[in-house]
Amino acid sequence: MGGKKRRRVERPSIHPRNKYSDNPPDFALLASLYPSFKPFVFLNRAGRPTIDWTDFNATRELTRVLLLHDHGLNWWIPDGQLCPTVPNRSNYIHWIEDLLSSDIIPKTSTDGNNVRGFDIGTGANCIYPLLGASLLGWSFVGTDVTDVALEWAEKNVKSNPHISELIEIRKVESDGSTRSGEGLHIGESFIVEGEKDLSGINAGDTEPLPSCSLNADLGSNKSYYGPSVLLGVLKDGENLDFCMCNPPFFETMEEAGLNPKTSCGGTPEEMVCPGGEKAFITRIIEDSVILKQSFRWYTSMVGKKSNLKILVSKLRNVGVTIVKTTEFVQGQTCRWGIAWTFVPPARKMILPHVAKKNNQSFMLEGLQRQFSAINVLQSVESFFCTIGASWKSNASSFTVDVAISNDHCNAILKTEVQGYNELNNYQYMQEICDGSSLPPSFEELCFRISVFQQIPGTLLVRGSLKDRESPGSGVFWSIFQQLEEVLKNKFCREKAS
Numbered sequence: 050m051g052g053k054k055r056r057r058v059e060r061p062s063i064h065p066r067n068k069y070s071d072n073p074p075d076f077a078l079l080a081s082l083y084p085s086f087k088p089f090v091f092l093n094r095a096g097r098p099t100i101d102w103t104d105f106n107a108t109r110e111l112t113r114v115l116l117l118h119d120h121g122l123n124w125w126i127p128d129g130q131l132c133p134t135v136p137n138r139s140n141y142i143h144w145i146e147d148l149l150s151s152d153i154i155p156k157t158s159t160d161g162n163n164v165r166g167f168d169i170g171t172g173a174n175c176i177y178p179l180l181g182a183s184l185l186g187w188s189f190v191g192t193d194v195t196d197v198a199l200e201w202a203e204k205n206v207k208s209n210p211h212i213s214e215l216i217e218i219r220k221v222e223s224d225g226s227t228r229s230g231e232g233l234h235i236g237e238s239f240i241v242e243g244e245k246d247l248s249g250i251n252a253g254d255t256e257p258l259p260s261c262s263l264n265a266d267l268g269s270n271k272s273y274y275g276p277s278v279l280l281g282v283l284k285d286g287e288n289l290d291f292c293m294c295n296p297p298f299f300e301t302m303e304e305a306g307l308n309p310k311t312s313c314g315g316t317p318e319e320m321v322c323p324g325g326e327k328a329f330i331t332r333i334i335e336d337s338v339i340l341k342q343s344f345r346w347y348t349s350m351v352g353k354k355s356n357l358k359i360l361v362s363k364l365r366n367v368g369v370t371i372v373k374t375t376e377f378v379q380g381q382t383c384r385w386g387i388a389w390t391f392v393p394p395a396r397k398m399i400l401p402h403v404a405k406k407n408n409q410s411f412m413l414e415g416l417q418r419q420f421s422a423i424n425v426l427q428s429v430e431s432f433f434c435t436i437g438a439s440w441k442s443n444a445s446s447f448t449v450d451v452a453i454s455n456d457h458c459n460a461i462l463k464t465e466v467q468g469y470n471e472l473n474n475y476q477y478m479q480e481i482c483d484g485s486s487l488p489p490s491f492e493e494l495c496f497r498i499s500v501f502q503q504i505p506g507t508l509l510v511r512g513s514l515k516d517r518e519s520p521g522s523g524v525f526w527s528i529f530q531q532l533e534e535v536l537k538n539k540f541c542r543e544k545a546s
């Protein structure tokens with residue numbers, strides 16, 4: 050013991066564009082400027098001004114003065130309603146801003162102007178529309194089910210005439226139907242068999258989610274009990290840039306009350322839903338499967354990492370083109386963000402974790418009888434011949450040595466059909482925005498493809514990079530994926546999907 054050095058785990062930091070990233074709230078200054086805030090401020094043991102985080106009145110007053118002082122927003126919520134922490138909520142807004150400005154999916158013609166978002170469960174505090182509109186000029190539809198949330202969200206919008214035109218508050222009926230407004234339809238919910246199980250699903254047992262065709266009566270197409278989330282709330286023909294959601298995280302109020310260190314309020318309607326956040330976000334996923342490209346990005350906050358994994362697994366099964374996750378700093382605790390889209394990606398990207406591997410392999414199973422390892426080897430040769438690589442094969446060792454120039458690699462990547470991409474973490478997202486995740490430049494990419502007989506009818510194909518440190522390792526991975534698809538399509542009874 051003791052000999053091992055502890056690796057320092059890098060914690061993600063507050064978003065660099067967050068107003069508070071370099072200047073955390075200055076309680077002393079705020080207390081001097083706002084007499085109503087002053088009584089809540091005292092010096093802690095280290096002599097620094099602070100507030101009692103377990104006092105709801107103190108946290109609410111802090112939020113009020115921060116929104117006023119730093120964002121020019123008038124804001125209030127009644128006792129007990131969920132009180133947002135402004136720096137934390139801002140991180141989510143900036144993450145969406147990154148998604149919209151990245152070139153992962155093609156940009157729209159508006160190119161950052163007239164961005165329109167949809168806040169599922171905006172709450173009495175209406176925090177996301179208020180921040181998104183005041184910081185970035187975005188327009189919003191904010192939805193909710195409870196009267197108190199709708200009433201106070203409206204009040205908060207109206208108290209800010211400079212942005213009130215940008216925010217529409219929309220009611221979702223709590224009985225499972227949706228309000229019959231302009232373009233909305235009331236419909237009976239139908240239940241998909243096994244729906245209850247969806248909330249208890251494990252990462253490994255993700256069945257494809259039920260889907261049904263888009264039709265005029267969208268609200269009736271939803272596959273879950275309870276209030277609509279998107280289907281039927283979204284109006285006919287409405288297309289938005291993104292939706293966002295801070296879902297009711299918990300299954301019970303007891304679970305919700307487990308953090309005694311802070312008091313941010315929160316009623317059962319705000320904090321709890323049957324099946325917790327996993328069930329709630331599953332509803333968003335189910336609706337997204339039907340609504341597809343009505344939103345460019347679907348996003349949600351996630352409270353538990355275990356749920357994040359499950360949700361990513363679910364998304365793998367429903368035909369999304371990209372899944373992106375991030376970690377948000379929330380004081381002592383962590384929250385995660387998940388985003389997905391059905392828009393085809395703009396270009397190929399290399400996953401950072403796979404890009405670092407220098408060995409890749411796949412199995413060719415269920416080989417059709419007439420084919421053997423030598424046929425596979427020949428197909429490997431012709432694959433590389435077609436893409437213009439130089440290659441040398443050795444029929445006795447069942448290997449093909451390949452060399453590809455940088456220009457050829459780029460040509461291959463350009464024509465490639467992008468499948469599923471899972472991009473992790475905010476830092477990586479930044480790389481994409483900077484363009485530094487583009488395929489790196491190198492002289493020649495050299496690797497060996499080997500074909501091994503496993504059992505009759507099964508071959509293993511392995512690709513090994515000659516130079517472990519090659520900057521083209523990500524490109525190698527990508528080409529190897531294409532080879533897999535080609536070989537599976539040609540040789541296996543069960544074709545590549």
Ligand SMILES: C[S@@+](CC[C@H](N)C(=O)[O-])C[C@H]1O[C@@H](n2cnc3c(N)ncnc32)[C@H](O)[C@@H]1O
Pocket residue numbers: 131132133169170171172173174175176177192193194195198221276277278295296297298318319320
């Ligand atoms: C955790 S609160 C989030 C409030 C606010 N967005 C925030 O971040 O502080 C969740 C909100 O979702 C609302 N809600 C629950 N089910 C909903 C549904 N089907 N559609 C819209 N809102 C819903 C609740 O009433 C509650 O206001």
